[in-house]
Amino acid sequence: xxxxxxxxxxxxxxxxxxxxxxxxxxxxxxxxxxxxxxxxxxxxxxxxxxxxxxxxxxxxxxxxxxxxxxxxxxxxxxxxxxxxxxxxxxxxxxxxxxxxxxxxxxxxxxxxxxxxxxxxxxxxxxxxxxxxxxxxxxxxxxxxxxxxxxxxxxxxxxxxxxxxxxxxxxxxxxxxxxxxxxxxxxxxxxxxxxxxxxxxxxxxxxxxxxxxxxxxxxxxxxxxxxxxxxxxxxxxxxxxxxxxxxxxxxxxxxxxxxxxxxxxxxxxxxxxxxxxxxxxxxxxxxxxxxxxxxxxxxxxxxxxxxxxxxxxxxxxxxxxxxxxxxxxxxxxxxxxxxxxxxxxxxxxxxxxxxxxxxxxxxxxxxxxxxxxxxxxxxxxxxxxxxxxxxxxxxxxxxxxxxxxxxxxxxxxxxxxxxxxxxxxxxxxxxxxxxxxxxxxxxxxxxxxxxxxx
Amino acid sequence: xxxxxxxxxxxxxxxxxxxxxxxxxxxxxxxxxxxxxxxxxxxxxxxxxxxxxxxxxxxxxxxxxxxxxxxxxxxxxxxxxxxxxxxxxxxxxxxxxxxxxxxxxxxxxxxxxxxxxxxxxxxxxxxxxxxxxxxxxxxxxxxxxxxxxxxxxxxxxxxxxxxxxxxxxxxxxxxxxxxxxxxxxxxxxxxxxxxxxxxxxxxxxxxxxxxxxxxxxxxxxxxxxxxxxxxxxxxxxxxxxxxxxxxxxxxxxxxxxxxxxxxxxxxxxxxxxxxxxxxxxxxxxxxxxxxxxxxxxxxxxxxxxxxxxxxx
Numbered sequence: 001x002x003x004x005x006x007x008x009x010x011x012x013x014x015x016x017x018x019x020x021x022x023x024x025x026x027x028x029x030x031x032x033x034x035x036x037x038x039x040x041x042x043x044x045x046x047x048x049x050x051x052x053x054x055x056x057x058x059x060x061x062x063x064x065x066x067x068x069x070x071x072x073x074x075x076x077x078x079x080x081x082x083x084x085x086x087x088x089x090x091x092x093x094x095x096x097x098x099x100x101x102x103x104x105x106x107x108x109x110x111x112x113x114x115x116x117x118x119x120x121x122x123x124x125x126x127x128x129x130x131x132x133x134x135x136x137x138x139x140x141x142x143x144x145x146x147x148x149x150x151x152x153x154x155x156x157x158x159x160x161x162x163x164x165x166x167x168x169x170x171x172x173x174x175x176x177x178x179x180x181x182x183x184x185x186x187x188x189x190x191x192x193x194x195x196x197x198x199x200x201x202x203x204x205x206x207x208x209x210x211x212x213x214x215x216x217x218x219x220x221x222x223x224x225x226x227x228x229x230x231x232x233x234x235x236x237x238x239x240x241x242x243x244x245x246x247x248x249x250x251x252x253x254x255x256x257x258x259x260x261x262x263x264x265x266x267x268x269x270x271x272x273x274x275x276x277x278x279x280x281x282x283x284x285x286x287x288x289x290x291x292x293x294x295x296x297x298x299x300x301x302x303x304x305x306x307x308x309x310x311x312x313x314x315x316x317x318x319x320x321x322x323x324x325x326x327x328x329x330x331x332x333x334x335x336x337x338x339x340x341x342x343x344x345x346x347x348x349x350x351x352x353x354x355x356x357x358x359x360x361x362x363x364x365x366x367x368x369x370x371x372x373x374x375x376x377x378x379x380x381x382x383x384x385x386x387x388x389x390x391x392x393x394x395x396x397x398x399x400x401x402x403x404x405x406x407x408x409x410x411x412x413x414x415x416x417x418x419x420x421x422x423x424x425x426x427x428x429x430x431x432x433x434x435x436x437x438x439x440x441x442x443x444x445x446x447x448x449x450x451x452x453x
Numbered sequence: 454x455x456x457x458x459x460x461x462x463x464x465x466x467x468x469x470x471x472x473x474x475x476x477x478x479x480x481x482x483x484x485x486x487x488x489x490x491x492x493x494x495x496x497x498x499x500x501x502x503x504x505x506x507x508x509x510x511x512x513x514x515x516x517x518x519x520x521x522x523x524x525x526x527x528x529x530x531x532x533x534x535x536x537x538x539x540x541x542x543x544x545x546x547x548x549x550x551x552x553x554x555x556x557x558x559x560x561x562x563x564x565x566x567x568x569x570x571x572x573x574x575x576x577x578x579x580x581x582x583x584x585x586x587x588x589x590x591x592x593x594x595x596x597x598x599x600x601x602x603x604x605x606x607x608x609x610x611x612x613x614x615x616x617x618x619x620x621x622x623x624x625x626x627x628x629x630x631x632x633x634x635x636x637x638x639x640x641x642x643x644x645x646x647x648x649x650x651x652x653x654x655x656x657x658x659x660x661x662x663x664x665x666x667x668x669x670x671x672x673x674x675x676x677x678x679x680x681x682x683x684x685x686x687x688x689x690x691x692x693x694x695x696x697x698x699x700x701x702x703x704x705x706x707x708x709x710x711x712x713x714x715x716x717x718x719x720x721x722x723x724x725x726x727x728x729x730x731x732x733x734x735x736x737x738x739x740x741x742x743x744x745x746x747x748x749x750x751x752x753x754x755x756x757x758x759x760x761x762x763x764x765x
Contacts, residue, residue, distance in 0.1 A: 042542035043486055046549075050661070094732050098541065099672045102485040103722060106665030110715020113661070117709040209493055210556075213549030220542050258560050264553035271546060275536050283535065 003253050017146045018248045022263060024146075024153035025202045025214065026240025031160055031233045032198050033219035033240075035191055038171045038229075042220075043098070044086065046212035047105035048199050051082030053112025053208075057119060072148075072200055079196035082108050087192075152201040156194050160233075167191060168229050206260030213264045214240065221271035224278035243267035297403050298331060298339045300372055303348060304402075305329050306361050307369035316366075319358025370430045371410075376402040377423035378413045384424040385417065391424035457582035460595050462700055464581045465714065467601035468654045469666050469692030474608050475647050476667035477688050480675060481623040486541065487526065487644065488667040490548035491651045492660035494525040496555025504562060511596060515652055522648030525551060526641070578657050578710045597657045604653045608646050612685070615639065620681050662711040666692055669718035676729040691721055 007015060036042055052075040059074025060066065082104050089100040160167065169177045170187040178184045195215075202211045222235035247263030276283050305328050310316050326336055340359065343349045348365030352358060361369060376398045383394040405413070423429055472488075479485050495518035502517030525547055533543035584596050612619065622629040622639045630636045647667075654663045674687035699714030706713070730736045 037539070037542050040539050040541060042539065042545045046486075046489070046545065089726065092734060092737075093676060093726060095672050095675065096480070096483045096485070098483050099480050099485040099668055102489060102664055102668040103672055103719070105489065106661050107669065107715050107719030107722075109661045110665055110712040110719070113659075113712030114703075114706070114708040114716055117712065118706065121707050209549055209552050212545060213553065216542055216545040216549070220538055220546055223538065256560055258556060261553035261556040261560075264549060265557065268546065268550040268553070275532075281537075 004249075007249055007252055015248070015252060018252075018259070019245065021146045021149050021205055022244030022248050022259065023241045024150050024244075025198075025205050026218070026242070026244035026263070026267075027237040028153040028156045028198050028240075029202055029211070029214040030218035030222070030236035030238070030240025032156065032191075032194055033215035033217075034222065034229065034233050034236050035167060035171050036195065036215055037219045037223065041097075042216045043101055043212065044083070045195065045199060045215040046209070047086060047101045047108075048079045048082055048196055049203055049208040049211045050105045050112075051108035052079050052200065052203060053109055054078055054115055055081075055112075057112055057115035060119060061115070068148075075200045075203070076196060078108065079200055080192065083192045083196060149201050149205075152197055156198055159190070159194060163187070163190065164230070171229075206263060210260045210264045214243075214267065217264065217267040217271050218243070221267070221274040224274040224281045239267060239270050243270065293403075295339070295342070298329075298335065299342050300368075300403055301329055302331075302336075302339050302343065303361075303365060303369040304372050304376075306349065306359065307366065307373055310361065310366075316361070319352055319354050319356070319360060321356045321358040323356075325359075367432065370432065372402050374430055375405040375410050375413070377427060377429045378410065378417065378420075379405065380423045380425070381417055381420050381429070382413055394424060458700075460582040460598065461578055461710065462697060464578060464595070464597055464601060464657055465696035465700060465710070466693050467598065467605055468658055468663075469670070469696040469714075470689050471601065471605045471608050471650045472654060472663060472666035473670045473688035473692035474612055474685060475643065475650050477671040477674070477681075477685050478619060478623050478643055479647060479667060480671040481684075482626075482643075484540075485668045485672075486544060486664075487529075487647055488651050489660070489664045490529065490544045491522045491525050491648050492655050492663050494548040494551035495519075495521045495648075495652055496552050497521055497558055498524075500555055500558045500562070511600065511656070514656075515600070515649075518652040519649060521551065522652060523641075523645065526644040526648065581657050597653075600653050601657075604650055608650060611642060611646050615642065619643070623681075658711045658714075662715050665715035665718050666695075669715075669722050670695065673718075673722045673725045676725050676732040691718075695721055 006012075033045070036045060055074035055076070055078025056071050057074075058078075059070040062074075063070040086097070086100045086104045089095055089103070090097045095103075166177075166182060166187050167190075169182060170184055170191070174184050174188075177187075199211055199215075202214060206214060218236040218239035219232070221239050222232045225235055226232050243263045243266040246266035247259045247261075250262045250266075251257045251259040274282065277285075279285050302325060305325055306320055309318075309320055309324075309328075322336060322340065326333065329336075331339065340349070340351075343359075343365070344351060346364075347362055348368055349359045350362055352360060379398040379401045380391070380394040383389045383397060384391050389397075419431065420429060476485075476488070479487055498517035498519070498521030499514050502513040505517075506513045528547045529540070529544045532538065532547060533540045536543065538546075581595050581597050618629070618634050618639050621632065621634060622636060622643075626636060626640075629639070651660075651663050651667070654666070658666075670691035671684065671688040673691050674684050677687055678684050695714055695717040699717040700710055702708075702717060703710040703713035725733060727734050728736075731740075
């Protein structure tokens with residue numbers, strides 16, 4: 001608890017620097033990562049991060065020492081070069097984007113390793129720690145680093161906000177953007193520029209491999225919560241910032257712990273939570289939805305079964321025992337119980353004691369069952385009439401569609417078919433006007449083709 | 454007596470051949486970055502094996518790494534399916550997170566773990582001749598050569614046994630599935646060989662060179678031919694020549710061998726990319742000029758009416 005207060009009171013200037021640095025990194029990489037993910041370029045960041053190495057080495061050789069400005073410039077130039085190369089290869093040959101990413105990544109990095117060993121064997125005096133540039137040391141960030149870093153992040157954020165609309169269009173539909181006269185190429189280049197900028201800046205804090213993950217993970221986590229790019233950007237930036245704080249806090253309480261990897265692990269944790277818990281798109285929400293739908297389908301199927309039993313013997317007053325229902329619809333007895341209790345609660349069926357005990361459709365239940373049978377048969381008729389599907393092939397499709405057809409679609413079907421009296425299997429299509437009477441009894445030969453609804 | 458130079462070159466050739474063979478299928482299947490992902494994601498496996506056995510013994514490490522390699526493949530697949538995110542993004546999430554966990558484990562047990570993340574990324578092929586395998590008092594030669602030789606045998610037999618299946622699968626997984634081929638088995642078989650090749654190789658050459666040797670030679674060959682067996686042979690050819698060329702280049706400029714091999718790979722690709730007769734820049738330019746020269750009748754301009762007719 002003391003460390004928590006100590007940490008967040010921000011007394012120690014060192015904490016302030018590290019915290020500011022990691023938060024800024026989290027925000028800018030989170031926001032930019034959204035575009036990378038949407039444009040299916042998640043791993044481009046990884047390639048750019050690796051390709052920076054030769055730039056750093058060359059800058060070192062040219063400047064003859066570790067001049068931070070020169071190192072960043074070298075990194076930036078090579079990052080951009082790698083981006084352009086990847087794009088050029090996949091644009092001008094049959095090589096797929098993933099292969100061009102991998103090639104650029106490994107060859108540039110290989111070149112970097114060659115230069116690095118060259119520097120080491122030539123005996124430059126202060127070459128040691130040059131590869132720290134690649135593996136990242138957030139905890140050793142000092143005031144100047146954070147200033148540079150903060151400046152870069154701020155620049156990235158401002159540019160992103162200013163050209164948000166254009167970036168959005170280019171990410172979602174580049175060909176449309178081109179057709180209405182947007183400078184797509186220039187926008188893509190700007191996006192590449194921003195990406196290289198954030199990677200160059202961030203690499204010193206979290207290292208090569210983990211930089212890529214700070215671009216991917218917050219954005220992927222944000223995707224679960226929303227369908228709007230603006231909101232996604234904000235959430236991703238938030239996730240990035242929170243993981244920045246967590247990472248710095250953990251490495252503050254346990255100084256042996258590296259900041260970068262903990263940032264990544266916290267981001268991954270948030271991602272995992274989003275994957276599970278997000279409403280709508282999350283795993284749990286989807287599971288519940290699925291269960292609900294399958295329960296609804298089971299209920300509707302039982303209603304239909306009751307109705308078709310009435311159709312068959314033409315009697316609305318005969319009790320239907322649960323056993324008989326289970327014979328026709330193979331449901332586990334526990335499920336059947338649940339389904340029947342739902343139907344009872346909704347007032348679609350009533351339960352009577354007798355010999356044997358059984359269920360009866362109520363007027364409401366019959367109406368609902370009729371609706372289901374109607375949309376089922378209308379859909380069959382639609383398939384065979386408009387899509388010319390053989391009548392013995394339409395049943396399965398209708399069996400799933402009947403649960404999904406809304407009253408609007410039903411009305412459309414009826415106008416387009418002209419409220420037909422019979423379905424392709426010559427069964428009567430029950431409309432609401434002909435009251436409670438079981439409709440099927442009159443149509444004589446029915447269900448020849450296995451078209452029992 | 455085989456000199457240490459020869460051992461290094463033999464190791465490089467073994468790595469290059471194995472990588473080129475399985476890499477070809479990765480490039481065709483558009484999963485080139487799987488090697489990169491596996492090479493990074495095995496770090497926790499290596500650390501765990503190291504902690505359990507308290508030694509830098511190769512076999513436990515290979516097993517630990519192998520398990521994490523397959524875990525990476527499986528997690529990537531599942532996450533992309535269940536979580537409905539693009540394959541590349543899910544790969545990125547999985548491997549970087551595992552790598553981060555590996556780095557954390559290293560710093561957690563820093564006192565008794567004598568490995569660092571750099572050794573995973575760089576590797577050093579120059580030390581191969583001194584990593585000897587002594588069996589019952591006899592010197593059997595460098596251990597990596599044996600392991601890599603075994604991997605090569607496994608890869609070659611996998612590819613020859615499953616050649617037809619792999620061929621169908623890599624050009625169209627849908628077709629393979631419709632034909633009733635065991636797509637899951639082929640996929641995980643391929644991924645298993647990729648993961649063992651990657652792990653066995655990066656110990657001596659480093660993660661990034663593995664990625665280079667997996668992707669660049671097959672991609673280079675892919676610009677020269679449309680036939681799978683030629684693709685495989687050409688990829689192996691480019692792999693081996695880059696390995697030998699890289700070694701001598703490293704000797705010449707006194708640098709890391711692994712890095713130099715990757716650079717030679719890049720040069721080979723650049724050359725083929727420019728000059729390839731059919732799919733290279735020059736070839737395409739010439740083809741374009743030929744069409745333009747041969748006059749407008751070569752290019753058909755369908756009248757709108759014809760299009761309508763052919764559609765109805």
